[in-house]
Amino acid sequence: MGRNIHISASTQIGGVLEPAGALPTIIEDGAFVGGNCGIYEGTIVQEGAVIASGVIITSSTAIFDATTGSFIKRNADGRIVVPRNAVVVSGSKPIIRDGKPLESGVHLYCPVIVKYRDEKTAGSVHLEDLLR
Numbered sequence: 001m002g003r004n005i006h007i008s009a010s011t012q013i014g015g016v017l018e019p020a021g022a023l024p025t026i027i028e029d030g031a032f033v034g035g036n037c038g039i040y041e042g043t044i045v046q047e048g049a050v051i052a053s054g055v056i057i058t059s060s061t062a063i064f065d066a067t068t069g070s071f072i073k074r075n076a077d078g079r080i081v082v083p084r085n086a087v088v089v090s091g092s093k094p095i096i097r098d099g100k101p102l103e104s105g106v107h108l109y110c111p112v113i114v115k116y117r118d119e120k121t122a123g124s125v126h127l128e129d130l131l132r
Helices: 119-132
Strands: 044-045 063-065 071-072 081-082 086-089 092-094 107-111 111-114
Touching: 071 081
Parallel strands: 044 081, 063 111
Antiparallel strands: 063 071, 086 111, 092 107
16 A cells, blocks of 8 residues: 555645546655645646645646756656655746846746755654644
């Protein structure tokens, strides 16, 4: 038997029934999804990933991996995949036009992988389970 999935209060997990060929949402074993998150069509959250409270992810959401300095690309099926054991928090990225950030300083929402699950993260997730 696999590990449990933890989904906190007010989180929405979106999927689709139609049209045929649409991309369902998949949350794998051991994932932890914090409160007030939205994980929607075309998203795969791989095993052990931790999604912090308030994070919104869709198949068109750009996720930045701060550990590598690059954005997560959609897979061959057009899905966004949150990597195994990734720890994802809310963030932002500047709007770039003609190779430069806008002078207004306006940013767009962008989830950020800040690290990959370690013993400290595992302890925090375990404490959350004990409190329930």
